[in-house]
Amino acid sequence: MIRVQATSVAExxxxxxxxxxxxxxxxxxxxxxxxxxxxxAFIWRRIDPTLTAADLGAQLAAEYDVPLDEAVADTVEILQEWAVHGAIEITEPS
Known part of the structure; x- marks a missing residue:
């Protein structure tokens, strides 16, 4: 099973x-x-293999003025759904 964490990188x-x-x-x-x-859509447009889920969540928090922990959790949840359905691939930084 694919497991997305704050340290995961999406592509x-x-x-x-x-x-x-x-x-x-x-x-x-x-x-x-x-x-x-x-x-x-904001998250989708910013997916970059140099950014972790936490990085994407931080961008989301800044853009929508929401708490960082909430934005990271939402980002991880969205990436998890996309990964399960094959829209993205997930890696962990070495």
């Missing part, structure tokens, strides 16, 4: 399709499509 898979449908970002893997909330 978008190249075979995931991304569309903007009437202002809503939609990501699609082989069998499913997801319409992203505003905050999920």
């Amino acid at each position: 978008r898979r190249l075979d995931v399709r991304v569309r903007n449908v009437r202002g809503v970002i939609r990501i699609a893997v082989v069998t499913e499509a997801f319409d992203l909330s505003e905050t999920a």
